[in-house]
Amino acid sequence: MIIRKSFLTLLLLFFCTAGIATLSQAQVKPESLSLIPQPVKLTTQKGGFLVQPSTKVYVDPKNEDLLRVGEFLAQHIEAAIGHKPEVIQKKPKKKETNLIHLTLKTENDTLGAEGYTLNVAQGRITLAAKEAHGAFLGMQTVRQLLPAQKTSESALIPALQIVDKPRYTWRGMHLDVTRHFFPVEFVKQYIDYLAMHKLNSFHWHLTDDQGWRIEIKKHPKLTEVGAWRDSTLIGHYWDLPQTYRKRRHGGYYTQEQIKEVVKYAQDRFINVVPEIEMPGHALAALAAYPELSCTGGPHKVESKWGIFPDIFCAGNEQTFAFLEDVLTEVMELFPSKVIHVGGDEAPKTRWKVCPKCQKRIKDEGLKDEHELQSYFVQRMEKFANKNGRTIIGWDEILEGGLAPNAYVMSWRGTKGGIAAAKEKHYVVMSPGTPLYFDYYQGERDLEPTTIHGYNPLSKVYAYDPTPSELSAEEKKYILGAQANMWTEYVSTEEHLEYMVFPRIAALSEVLWTPAKLKDWKSFQNRMTQQYKRYDALGVNYARSAFNVNQHLQVDSTSNRATVTFDTDAADVTIHYTLDGSEPNTRSQVYKGPFSLNRTSTIKAGSFVNGKLVGKVSTRTFEAHKGFNKNITLTTPAHQNFAKKAKLVDGLKGSTDQYDGHWIGFLDTDVEAIIDLGKEQPIKRISTNFMQNIGYRIFLPVQVEYALSVDGIRYVTVDTIDDPNPLGAEGITTHEVAATLPLTRARFVKVKVRSVGVSPDKYPSAGQKTWLMLDEIVVE
Ligand code: ACM
Numbered sequence: 207m208i209i210r211k212s213f214l215t216l217l218l219l220f221f222c223t224a225g226i227a228t229l230s231q232a233q234v235k236p237e238s239l240s241l242i243p244q245p246v247k248l249t250t251q252k253g254g255f256l257v258q259p260s261t262k263v264y265v266d267p268k269n270e271d272l273l274r275v276g277e278f279l280a281q282h283i284e285a286a287i288g289h290k291p292e293v294i295q296k297k298p299k300k301k302e303t304n305l306i307h308l309t310l311k312t313e314n315d316t317l318g319a320e321g322y323t324l325n326v327a328q329g330r331i332t333l334a335a336k337e338a339h340g341a342f343l344g345m346q347t348v349r350q351l352l353p354a355q356k357t358s359e360s361a362l363i364p365a366l367q368i369v370d371k372p373r374y375t376w377r378g379m380h381l382d383v384t385r386h387f388f389p390v391e392f393v394k395q396y397i398d399y400l401a402m403h404k405l406n407s408f409h410w411h412l413t414d415d416q417g418w419r420i421e422i423k424k425h426p427k428l429t430e431v432g433a434w435r436d437s438t439l440i441g442h443y444w445d446l447p448q449t450y451r452k453r454r455h456g457g458y459y460t461q462e463q464i465k466e467v468v469k470y471a472q473d474r475f476i477n478v479v480p481e482i483e484m485p486g487h488a489l490a491a492l493a494a495y496p497e498l499s500c501t502g503g504p505h506k507v508e509s510k511w512g513i514f515p516d517i518f519c520a521g522n523e524q525t526f527a528f529l530e531d532v533l534t535e536v537m538e539l540f541p542s543k544v545i546h547v548g549g550d551e552a553p554k555t556r557w558k559v560c561p562k563c564q565k566r567i568k569d570e571g572l573k574d575e576h577e578l579q580s581y582f583v584q585r586m587e588k589f590a591n592k593n594g595r596t597i598i599g600w601d602e603i604l605e606g607g608l609a610p611n612a613y614v615m616s617w618r619g620t621k622g623g624i625a626a627a628k629e630k631h632y633v634v635m636s637p638g639t640p641l642y643f644d645y646y647q648g649e650r651d652l653e654p655t656t657i658h659g660y661n662p663l664s665k666v667y668a669y670d671p672t673p674s675e676l677s678a679e680e681k682k683y684i685l686g687a688q689a690n691m692w693t694e695y696v697s698t699e700e701h702l703e704y705m706v707f708p709r710i711a712a713l714s715e716v717l718w719t720p721a722k723l724k725d726w727k728s729f730q731n732r733m734t735q736q737y738k739r740y741d742a743l744g745v746n747y748a749r750s751a752f753n754v755n756q757h758l759q760v761d762s763t764s765n766r767a768t769v770t771f772d773t774d775a776a777d778v779t780i781h782y783t784l785d786g787s788e789p790n791t792r793s794q795v796y797k798g799p800f801s802l803n804r805t806s807t808i809k810a811g812s813f814v815n816g817k818l819v820g821k822v823s824t825r826t827f828e829a830h831k832g833f834n835k836n837i838t839l840t841t842p843a844h845q846n847f848a849k850k851a852k853l854v855d856g857l858k859g860s861t862d863q864y865d866g867h868w869i870g871f872l873d874t875d876v877e878a879i880i881d882l883g884k885e886q887p888i889k890r891i892s893t894n895f896m897q898n899i900g901y902r903i904f905l906p907v908q909v910e911y912a913l914s915v916d917g918i919r920y921v922t923v924d925t926i927d928d929p930n931p932l933g934a935e936g937i938t939t940h941e942v943a944a945t946l947p948l949t950r951a952r953f954v955k956v957k958v959r960s961v962g963v964s965p966d967k968y969p970s971a972g973q974k975t976w977l978m979l980d981e982i983v984v985e
């Protein structure tokens with residue numbers, strides 16, 4: 207046995223050496239290494255370094271952090287070739303070969319604490335950095351140069367040189383463990399995911415209305431009571447009536463577990479930023495200690511999502527004493543210089559009528575409740591500063607005046623971040639679009655339910671955290687960015703991975719790579735290998751980037767639609783059908799734009815190695831009688847929405863009102879007239895509407911169709927009252943149709959009556975509502 211095994215090893219070495227010989231003649235193209243994020247400088251040479259069972263890892267002595275990096279590297283090498291190299295804590299001899307040397311540079315360098323250089327040559331690999339942190343990030347690069355999966359007992363790394371450092375100092379991901387709780391083991395895995403993408407900040411959203419997740423010794427009810435809710439909303443918030451899973455949900459991290467996670471992150475050079483929400487999103491705390499609210503309660507840990515009026519009372523001294531106790535324990539657990547104090551979405555409803563809050567406003571000479579919030583945050587800031595910490599808050603902390611030293615996390619777009627930078631406050635950008643990873647990443651109808659939005663991979667990739675409206679001086683205040691992972695609609699680890707991957711790869715490059723080196727095409731190509739890395743790790747990444755985006759451009763002169771396909775993934779073959787059947791490998795291959803002049807249901811999918819990857823996308827082009835005809839709107843459409851021509855462009859919208867098909871009308875009835883150009887038989891007319899009550903988009907209460915031969919005298923042919931007889935309450939599209947006895951006409955008039963203001967039974971009662979129209983189909 208032993209003899210056979212060593213013979214095999216010999217044989218293998220022979221082949222691998224032969225491999226080097228072949229490789230030394232060819233120089234690998236930098237892009238084919240598929241490094242993500244793209245390094246600042248990368249050059250390749252002929253030849254390479256063979257990682258083999260006898261390869262050793264040397265780390266400079268007297269630095270335990272660097273030793274740890276060496277150990278990590280050894281583990282990754284083991285995963286790649288099945289042998290864990292010996293890690294030796296000393297400098298190798300000059301002539302020694304077959305080694306990887308991790309070294310700390312003592313000479314002046316300009317790469318900073320997170321920069322590194324990597325030199326791969328035939329005899330050795332040298333990874334050099336100013337600090338162990340840089341070596342750790344460089345080690346993540348080496349990891350990508352190794353095979354994603356073990357296929358052999360050795361691996362060739364092409365000869366190359368890399369000089370690298372990050373664009374931003376704050377490279378973050380957030381995780382909401384309140385809406386759904388995730389156990390310590392998964393949190394650690396999440397931290398590993400951040401590390402492999404060269405991120406360095408983990409924002410841990412620990413408290414909210416739906417749960418308090420951190421043990422506070424001085425106030426034990428926070429977790430005894432506040433960590434548990436009796437039920438959880440099922441489905442989308444706007445699927446009315448709301449229904450609940452009547453099962454206790456919750457959990458919390460003990461202080462020991464928190465220390466374990468913080469240490470785990472520190473070992474991977476990741477800073478953990480804890481978030482304790484105040485003054486809003488506090489119901490879990492108030493359920494435990496109702497005396498801290500304006501009303502005194504009782505309160506319960508929330509079962510549904512949203513913004514709630516009961517928040518910490520700003521007039522009550524006890525509130526501040528309590529929060530100082532909490533922050534004291536938090537600061538003992540988290541070494542982070544920056545502590546997140548929330549500050550978002552705090553309705554002032556209770557404060558406006560609370561005698562204690564009103565007294566505070568008077569005593570402190572404050573103008574209003576916004577200044578009271580500012581007072582609140584500033585008081586907490588003073589406490590944090592006294593303890594050597596800095597606070598960061600969501601951009602609402604700008605309202606009523608920013609606390610003097612606070613950092614701002616800009617989530618409601620980038621305006622807050624821009625304003626803060628202009629006021630010389632440090633900023634972390636995390637705008638909902640495109641950095642909320644709880645938003646859709648693909649066509650809505652093909653994705654699991656999310657809150658809303660559309661942040662596909664390409665949109666995340668295109669983001670630049672530094673706003674161009676800032677001066678060079680102000681730009682220095684943009685520390686970086688982070689993506690936020692809220693979990694209202696995400697209750698399992700698999701689903702969470704689905705939302706995070708692969709968008710985290712795009713985020714990684716946004717935050718690391720110099721803007722001028724970013725290149726979407728190159729990124730798409732490099733992602734092909736990145737998906738293999740995810741496969742090897744067993745990550746449940748979304749395949750949404752493989753879904754085919756269908757672009758149909760209607761040409762008004764030729765009466766044809768030009769169909770173009772693309773995907774966010776590279777290296778796919780698109781097969782499609784035009785008859786509504788499911789595409790397979792025998793279906794037509796997409797080679798470039800094509801045109802249609804007949805009603806067609808287009809189905810397209812991406813295939814890799816003969817297998818469908820992602821989902822089949824479907825679009826219907828309807829070359830109906832009204833298609834591309836002249837349409838007049840007697841009611842102007844709202845400026846935020848598409849042009850009227852979209853009503854007769856042969857294409858219907860999805861359940862996303864911003865998909866470019868819908869035309870919105872605010873607070874008005876609607877009338878539209880289509881001129882078919884000549885008199886002709888008509889047997890059916892239909893109009894598509896949308897309902898999304900959360901956005902105050904309601905189906906109409908009446909649709910009337912009228913026809914005319916001369917455009918002057920109209921005859922009403924059908925009036926449909928209550929077009930939503932089933933009372934569907936969810937997010938939906940709905941066709942309202944009239945089927946006619948055979949009639950001839952040239953002009954078609956559609957009159958639509960709006961519901962008016964939002965009905966009493968909804969939270970938006972009394973507010974203006976939207977009518978959303980899409981295609982008017984004349985047959
Ligand atoms: C937030 O999304 N409310 C910060």
Ligand code: ZN
Binds near residue numbers: 519520
């Ligand atoms: Zn109060």
